[in-house]
Amino acid sequence: MGATGAGAAGGTGGAAARGPGAAGTLDEALAELVPRGWQQFHGTNWPGRPQASLDHVLVGPGGIVVVDTKDWAGEVRVVAGALWQDRYARPQAVEGALAQCAALTSVVAPQYRRLVRPLICMTAQHDLFGITATDVAVAGPAQVVRAVGLLPRVLDQDAVAGICKSLGRVLNGDQQPGITGFPRLPGASGRSKAPRTPDTGGGYIPQTEWDPSRLGRPAVAHPGRIAGPRFGAAAAAKAALLAALVVFAVFFLPPWGL
Numbered sequence: 001m002g003a004t005g006a007g008a009a010g011g012t013g014g015a016a017a018r019g020p021g022a023a024g025t026l027d028e029a030l031a032e033l034v035p036r037g038w039q040q041f042h043g044t045n046w047p048g049r050p051q052a053s054l055d056h057v058l059v060g061p062g063g064i065v066v067v068d069t070k071d072w073a074g075e076v077r078v079v080a081g082a083l084w085q086d087r088y089a090r091p092q093a094v095e096g097a098l099a100q101c102a103a104l105t106s107v108v109a110p111q112y113r114r115l116v117r118p119l120i121c122m123t124a125q126h127d128l129f130g131i132t133a134t135d136v137a138v139a140g141p142a143q144v145v146r147a148v149g150l151l152p153r154v155l156d157q158d159a160v161a162g163i164c165k166s167l168g169r170v171l172n173g174d175q176q177p178g179i180t181g182f183p184r185l186p187g188a189s190g191r192s193k194a195p196r197t198p199d200t201g202g203g204y205i206p207q208t209e210w211d212p213s214r215l216g217r218p219a220v221a222h223p224g225r226i227a228g229p230r231f232g233a234a235a236a237a238k239a240a241l242l243a244a245l246v247v248f249a250v251f252f253l254p255p256w257g258l
Contacts, residue, residue, distance in 0.1 A: 026069060026123050029141040030056065033148060037061050037157065039164045044171035047103045054100055056121075057171065059163050062151025063115035063254070066104050067144070068097045071123045078130025078138050083120075093120060097136045107170045112163060114254055115154055119144065135255055 030040060038060030046052040056067035070093060074086040083090045101118035108116060119137040121144050122128050129143040139147050155163070 025126075026056075026121055026141045026144070029145050030058070032145050033058065033060065036149060037160065038148065039160060041167065041171050045173070046100065047107045047170055049103070054104070054171070057104065057167065058148060059155075059160055059167065060148070061153045061155055061160070062148060063117060063154050064104070064108065064112065064163065065117050065119050065148055065151075066097070066101045067119050067121050068093075068100055069121045069123055073124060076122050076125045076128060076138075078132055081131075081133025083130075083132055083136075083138055094132050094134060094136050098134060104167075107167070108163070109166060112155075112159075117151075117254060119147070 027042075030038075034040070038058050040059075041057040042055070044054050044057060046054050054066060055069045058065040058067065072085050076083075076085050078084070083094050097118040097120050101116055105113045105116045117135070117137070119139060122138060122140055126140040126142050128138065128140040129147065130138045132138065137147055
């Protein structure tokens with residue numbers, strides 16, 4: 001599949017959420033960029049996430065743009081650097097765009113990594129344009145062409161062709177397992193059972209990572225309840241991911257400058 005060819009539709013990068021007529025409008029808008037030297041990938045692999053896809057990746061004179069599409073109803077706007085839909089802030093959409101941009105940046109040659117930008121296209125908000133505090137552009141189809149077309153020229157035709165050739169192997173090739181995919185160790189079978197320790201009543205309770213009995217309090221079994229530290233670890237992991245995305249946005253993303 002070439003850089004200008006259409007990839008598989010769908011995926012969790014936003015393609016599945018589009019309405020029946022929205023994608024065509026955006027595709028027509030993106031087609032206006034082709035004569036200006038912009039090569040395009042559509043519905044491609046999301047590096048590191050085998051079950052997800054990137055809606056659009058644009059490579060041209062102004063750099064590399066990762067486009068995540070949304071078909072949101074209601075009033076969509078960017079206020080004080082935050083994305084809003086009606087009365088609700090939508091930080092998850094911005095975080096998702098940053099995650100896509102970071103994933104693509106990781107597979108781009110080092111000398112071009114500072115040229116990768118994220119953009120959210122609101123297909124139902126034709127003339128919308130705004131930039132979040134983390135330098136994620138939010139635009140309707142008409143403004144996508146304008147925003148991308150006005151980017152300063154940083155790549156020549158040879159560089160664009162080289163980047164597309166390199167990205168094509170990653171975006172259109174066989175997807176490799178992400179960082180959460182671990183090979184099974186030889187001899188391992190099924191889930192390991194948690195060690196069990198006797199309680200004072202003669203029964204048995206599961207031994208968890210955090211054992212209340214070690215703190216001088218009786219260990220009480222709660223069937224079906226997950227131990228609290230598991231939630232704490234998940235929250236800490238999410239906070240670390242958000243912090244990493246913020247650092248990426250502040251120190252690595254180039255400003256749109258529009």
